[in-house]
Amino acid sequence: MSKKKNKKAAQKNPFKSRSLSELLIKFSAPAVAGMFVSALFNIITRVYIGHEFGSPGIASITLLFPMGFFFMAFCILIGVGANSLFSIRLGEKKHEEARQIIGNALVMLTLISLVLMTAMYIFIEPMLRFLGADEVTMPYVLPYLKVVLPGYALFNIGAGMNNFIRSAGHPKTAMATQFIGAFLNLTIAPLTIFVLHWGMPGAAVATVCGQVVSFAWVMLFFCHPRSAFQLHWQYMRLRWDLISSSMKIGASQSVFQLASSAMNYLLNHALLKYGGNMAVSAMGIAISANMIFIMPQLGLSQGAQPLIGYNYGARKFSTAFHTLKMALRWGFMFGLVATAITFGFAPHIAQIFNSTDEQLIAMAARAMRIMNILMAFDALQILGTSFFQAINKPVRAAVLSLSRQILFLIPLVLVLPLFFGLNGVFFAPVVADLLSCLLTYFMLRGYFAKYKQNFFLGKKFR
Numbered sequence: 001m002s003k004k005k006n007k008k009a010a011q012k013n014p015f016k017s018r019s020l021s022e023l024l025i026k027f028s029a030p031a032v033a034g035m036f037v038s039a040l041f042n043i044i045t046r047v048y049i050g051h052e053f054g055s056p057g058i059a060s061i062t063l064l065f066p067m068g069f070f071f072m073a074f075c076i077l078i079g080v081g082a083n084s085l086f087s088i089r090l091g092e093k094k095h096e097e098a099r100q101i102i103g104n105a106l107v108m109l110t111l112i113s114l115v116l117m118t119a120m121y122i123f124i125e126p127m128l129r130f131l132g133a134d135e136v137t138m139p140y141v142l143p144y145l146k147v148v149l150p151g152y153a154l155f156n157i158g159a160g161m162n163n164f165i166r167s168a169g170h171p172k173t174a175m176a177t178q179f180i181g182a183f184l185n186l187t188i189a190p191l192t193i194f195v196l197h198w199g200m201p202g203a204a205v206a207t208v209c210g211q212v213v214s215f216a217w218v219m220l221f222f223c224h225p226r227s228a229f230q231l232h233w234q235y236m237r238l239r240w241d242l243i244s245s246s247m248k249i250g251a252s253q254s255v256f257q258l259a260s261s262a263m264n265y266l267l268n269h270a271l272l273k274y275g276g277n278m279a280v281s282a283m284g285i286a287i288s289a290n291m292i293f294i295m296p297q298l299g300l301s302q303g304a305q306p307l308i309g310y311n312y313g314a315r316k317f318s319t320a321f322h323t324l325k326m327a328l329r330w331g332f333m334f335g336l337v338a339t340a341i342t343f344g345f346a347p348h349i350a351q352i353f354n355s356t357d358e359q360l361i362a363m364a365a366r367a368m369r370i371m372n373i374l375m376a377f378d379a380l381q382i383l384g385t386s387f388f389q390a391i392n393k394p395v396r397a398a399v400l401s402l403s404r405q406i407l408f409l410i411p412l413v414l415v416l417p418l419f420f421g422l423n424g425v426f427f428a429p430v431v432a433d434l435l436s437c438l439l440t441y442f443m444l445r446g447y448f449a450k451y452k453q454n455f456f457l458g459k460k461f462r
Contacts, residue, residue, distance in 0.1 A: 020319065024326055028303025030171035035299040037178040039291040044182065045203050046288050048189045050353035053140060055281040055360050057200070058353065060141035062284030063131045066265040071116055071152050072159075073257035078108045078243075079160025081250020084389055085242070087167045087306040091313025097242075102164050102222070103235030104242050109160045113153035120149055132268050136277055140200050147204035151211040158215035165221055167306040168229055173221060181214035252389055252397035259405030266413050267425065274422040275363070282363035283426075285353045289368055293338035297331040297379045301386035308390035321453045324387045324444075331379025342372040370426040377437045384440035388447075396443060404436035 049057040082105040089098040120127060124145060133141050158177065166174040185206050192202030222231045247254075271279040304327040311320040342349075346365035354360055381404060388397035409432035416424030416431070448454065 020322060020326060023307055024300075024303060024323060024330075026303075027166065027171050027307060028300050028327070028330075030175035031166060031302040032296050032299030033175050033179075035178070035295040035302065036292065037175070037182040039288075039295050040182045040186075043288045043291065044185050045189060045207055046284065047353055048193050049200070049203055050285075051355070052193055053200070054354060055278055055357060056136050057140050058281040058284045059277040060133065060137040060144065060200075062280050062287070063128070063133055063137060063141060063268055064145065065284075065287070066131055066261040066268070067120070067127070068152070069257050069261035069264060071113075071156055073254045073261065074112045074116065075109060075156035075160045076257055077247055077250045077254035078105050078112065079156075079163050079250070080253050080389070081248070082160075082242075082246035083163035083167055084249045084305065084309055084392065085246050086164055087309030087390070088313040088392060090167070091310040099229055099232075099235050100239060101242055101246065102161075102229055103231055104238055105164070105246065106157070106161060106222075106231065107236050107238060108243060109157045113156045117149050117153040121146075131265065132272055132280075134277075144200040144204045147201045148207055151204070151208035154208075154215040155211040158211070158218045161218045161222065163302075164229065165218065166302065167309075170221075171303070177214050177217050180217055181210035183210075184213055185210035248394045249389060249392060249397075252385065252394050252399075252401045255398060256385070256401030256405060259402055259410075263405045263409050263413065266410060267428075270413055270417050270425045271422075274417055274425060278360060278363065279422060279425075281360055282367050285350055285360075285364035286367035286371055288353070289342070289349050290371055293342065293372060293375060294378060294382075296334035296338075297382050300327045300331050300334075300379070301382050303327075304383065305386050305390045308387055309392075312391045317451055318453065320391065321448060321451065324383060327383050328379055331383055332376050335376030335379055338375045339372050342368055342375075367426045370423075371429055373430055374433050374437075378433055380437045380444075381433070381440045384444050387444070396447075400436070400440055400443065403439050404432050408432035408435045 046058060046061055049061060082101050086098050086101045089095075089101065125142065128138065128141055128145065162174050162177050165171075165177070188209050189203060189206035192198045192205050196202060198205065221227060222229065224230065267283070268280055271283055275282070304323050307323045308320045311317070311323065346368045347361055349368065350361045350364035353364070381400060385397050385400040388394075388400065409428060412428040412431050413425065416428050418424070420427065
C-alpha cells in the first residue's frame with residue numbers, strides 16, 4: 001500500500017522523473033516552443049507591415065521597442081519575481097503561501113498595467129517624438145499605438161501569470177497560451193491589412209485580438225474549478241511582505257528590461273544619426289530575426305528556473321547546479337546552429353520582411369550577421385542571470401543583468417560609432433555580449449566553488 005502511495009505522490013509531483021535531462025526537456029521544450037511562438041507573435045505583424053508599408057512602416061514599429069521594454073519591465077518585476085518565489089515555496093511544501101503569491105501577483109500586474117496604459121495615452125504624441133518619430137514615421141506609428149496600447153496591458157498581465165502555469169507543472173498549457181495568440185495574429189492580420197485595408201490600425205487590431213484571447217486562456221486556467229491553484233478572493237488580499245520579496249527577486253530582470261529600454265532608445269537615435277530611417281528599419285529586421293534565434297536559450301532559462309528553484313528550496317544543491325550546467329551545454333549548441341543559419345541565409349531572412357528594397361535587404365543582412373557572431377555565448381549570460389534569480393540571489397542577478405545593458409552596451413553605443421560609424425552601432429551589442437559573458441563566467445565559477453562544485457565537471461546527477 002505504501003508503495004502505491006509513493007508512486008502516486010511521485011506522479012503528482014511534476015519535479016520528479018527518471019533523469020535530470022528528462023525533467024529539463026519536459027519543462028524547457030514547451031517553453032522553447034512557447035518563446036518561439038511568442039517571438040513569432042511579434043514578428044508576424046512586422047512582416048506584413050514591411051510588405052505593405054515598406055521601410056517607413058518597419059522603422060515606425062522599431063521605434064516602439066523602448067516602450068515595449070519599459071512596459072515589460074514592470075510585468076517582470078512582479079510576474080517573474082513572484083514566479084521564482086512561488087517555485088521556492090513549492091519546494092518548501094508551503095502550498096498555501098504559494099497560492100497567495102499568485103493572487104497578489106495578479107492584483108499588482110493589473111494595477112501596474114492600467115496605470116502605465118493610461119499615462120501613455122495621455123502623453124502619446126510627446127512620447128513618440130521623444131522615441132524618435134518624425135514626419136515620415138509619425139503617420140504610421142501614432143494610429144498603430146492608439147489601438148495597440150490596451151493589448152500591451154493585457155499581454156503583460158497574461159505573460160506574468162503564464163509563468164505560474166509553467167512552474168505549477170503545466171508547461172504545455174503555458175505553451176498553448178502563446179500558440180493561440182500567434183495563430184490569431186497570423187490569420188487576422190492579412191484580413192485587416194490586405195483585405196479590409198485598415199492600414200496600421202488594422203495591424204494593431206490583429207495584434208490585440210491575439211493578446212485578448214491569450215489573456216483569457218491564462219485566466220481560464222486559474223479560474224477553473226479543477227485547477228490546483230484556483231484563484232480565490234482571499235488570495236488577492238495584498239501582502240506587502242510577499243510583494244516586496246517578489247520585487248526583490250524580480251528587480252534584476254526588471255532593471256535589465258529598463259536598461260534594455262534605455263539602450264534601445266539610444267540605439268535608435270544612433271541609427272537615425274548615422275543611417276536614417278533605413279538603418280532603423282534594418283536593425284528592426286535584424287532584431288526580429290534575432291528574437292527567433294535566441295528563443296531556445298530564453299526558453300531553456302524559463303524551463304530550468306523552476307527546476308533550479310525547486311531543488312534549491314529542497315536543499316538539493318548539487319541537482320540545482322547540474323541543471324544549470326546541462327542547460328548551458330544545450331544553449332551553447334543552439335547558439336552555434338543559429339550563427340550558422342544567420343551567416344548562410346541572412347539575405348533570404350531579410351527578404352521575408354521586404355522582398356523589393358535591395359538596399360534595406362543588404363543592410364539588414366549585414367546587421368544580422370554582425371549581431372549573431374557570438375550567439376552561442378549568450379546562453380552563459382542568460383542562464384547565469386536566471387540561475388541567481390532562481391536561488392534568490394537578487395543582487396548577483398542584478399549585476400549580471402545590468403552588466404550588458406548599462407555597464408557595457410550603453411557606453412559602446414555612444415563611443416564605437418564615433419570611430420566606425422554605422423558599423424560601430426551594429427558591433428556594439430556583440431562587444432557587450434562578450435564582456436558580459438566573461439563577467440558571468442567568473443561569478444558562476446566563484447559561486448560553484450563556494451559549494452565545492454566544479455563548474456565544468458561536478459558529480460553526476462542521480
